[in-house]
Amino acid sequence: xxxxxxxxxxREATPEEKARHRLIRDEIQQELPELERWAREVAAGxxxxxxxxxxxxxxxxxxxxxIDDYAMKHSLNSRGAVVREALAHLLGIEISRQ
Numbered sequence: 001x002x003x004x005x006x007x008x009x010x011r012e013a014t015p016e017e018k019a020r021h022r023l024i025r026d027e028i029q030q031e032l033p034e035l036e037r038w039a040r041e042v043a044a045g046x047x048x049x050x051x052x053x054x055x056x057x058x059x060x061x062x063x064x065x066x067i068d069d070y071a072m073k074h075s076l077n078s079r080g081a082v083v084r085e086a087l088a089h090l091l092g093i094e095i096s097r098q
Contacts, residue, residue: 048058
């Protein structure tokens with residue numbers, strides 16, 4: 001199989017394509033409340049996990065809770081700030097808090 005790189009053709013959508021795209025967007029908007037309700041129901045069934053863009057097990061949740069607790073006690077605004085501070089400590093370097 002050849003690895004051919006193709007150039008993307010950029011053009012205005014035809015009126016028919018625009019109408020079809022509008023219909024698809026409208027259908028998605030109508031389905032969105034049902035999808036959100038379904039997602040909340042599923043999430044409620046997994047209360048031993050913390051939702052942060054990925055799913056953690058109950059053991060991993062304790063680590064996330066510890067990170068959040070550390071952030072709160074040290075006036076850090078995010079989990080990323082906790083990780084940066086931990087790495088700076090491990091590497092023995094100074095970082096500026098933002």
